[in-house]
Amino acid sequence: MKAMIFSAGLGTRFKPWTDRHPKALALVNGKSLLQRNIEFLQQFHITDVVVNVHHFAGQVIEAIKINKGWGSNITISDERDQLLETGGGLLKARPLLDNDEPFLTLNVDILTDIDIYKLIEFHHQHKPLVSFGVTGRATSRYFLFDEDDRLCGWRNTNTGEQKLAVDKPGLIQKAYSCVVVFQPEIFSLIKQQGKFSLTEAYLDLAKDNLIMGYDHSGDKFVDVGKPETVAIAEKLFDP
Numbered sequence: 001m002k003a004m005i006f007s008a009g010l011g012t013r014f015k016p017w018t019d020r021h022p023k024a025l026a027l028v029n030g031k032s033l034l035q036r037n038i039e040f041l042q043q044f045h046i047t048d049v050v051v052n053v054h055h056f057a058g059q060v061i062e063a064i065k066i067n068k069g070w071g072s073n074i075t076i077s078d079e080r081d082q083l084l085e086t087g088g089g090l091l092k093a094r095p096l097l098d099n100d101e102p103f104l105t106l107n108v109d110i111l112t113d114i115d116i117y118k119l120i121e122f123h124h125q126h127k128p129l130v131s132f133g134v135t136g137r138a139t140s141r142y143f144l145f146d147e148d149d150r151l152c153g154w155r156n157t158n159t160g161e162q163k164l165a166v167d168k169p170g171l172i173q174k175a176y177s178c179v180v181v182f183q184p185e186i187f188s189l190i191k192q193q194g195k196f197s198l199t200e201a202y203l204d205l206a207k208d209n210l211i212m213g214y215d216h217s218g219d220k221f222v223d224v225g226k227p228e229t230v231a232i233a234e235k236l237f238d239p
Helices: 033-042 057-066 085-092 116-126 198-205 229-236
Strands: 002-006 048-053 073-078 103-107 110-112 130-135 141-145 151-156 162-164 172-182 211-215 221-223
Touching (some): 033 057, 033 103, 033 110, 085 103, 110 172, 116 211, 221 229
Parallel strands (some): 048 073, 130 211
Antiparallel strands (some): 103 172
C-alpha cells in the first residue's frame, strides 16, 4: 500500500517556528513530525510514501535527502507554485498514487497510534469508497454519522453551521483523525478542482457513495497544530 503525508501547509498556528521553517520539521522529543509519521507508517510495512511540499519546500526536500527518507522510499509532490489544501493536493499527487489498490493519507501535524491494520481491515470488510479514523474526543468541528458509521454530514459547534449529505434523524458526531484509506476510484469521482479541502469532497461524495468512519477512541491522538501542543505530544510519544 502507498501512502501520502500532507506536509505542504503554511502552519500559521505554529508561529514563530513557521516564520523560518516548515511545520513538518518541527521537533517532538528530537524527531520531526515528518520523521515520526514516516516511521509510524513503517510499523505497518508502508514504505512507499508521497510527501507534498510548499512552505519552505527546500528544507523538507533537503531533510528527506540527508536522512535517506528515514528508510522509506519518498516521492515529492511539488506544490511550490500553488498551495492546494488537502483535496487539491491529493488530486495533484494522483500520478504518484493512482493504481488498482487502496492507498492511505495522513496529515503531518497529527500524531496517533491508531492501528492501521485494523483500519484497513475495516475498509476491506465494509468496502466503502473512503474509510477514515474518528474518535469521540471533544472538538468544534465534527463529522456526522448514522448508526451504521456512514458519513452523513458535518457540523461546526462554534458557529452552528451544518452541512448534510444524507438527512437522517439521530446523527452521531465524531472527530476526524486525518488518517484515511481511499479506493483508487476516488480520483475519477471528485468533482472539485484547484484548491479545496477533502472535507468538501467527502460531503459531496457521501450523497451517492459509502464513506465510513472507523472509531478508534482510546488511542493516542495529538493535533500538533500549535507550539503549546508539542509538550502534550512529548508526554505521549517517546523519543
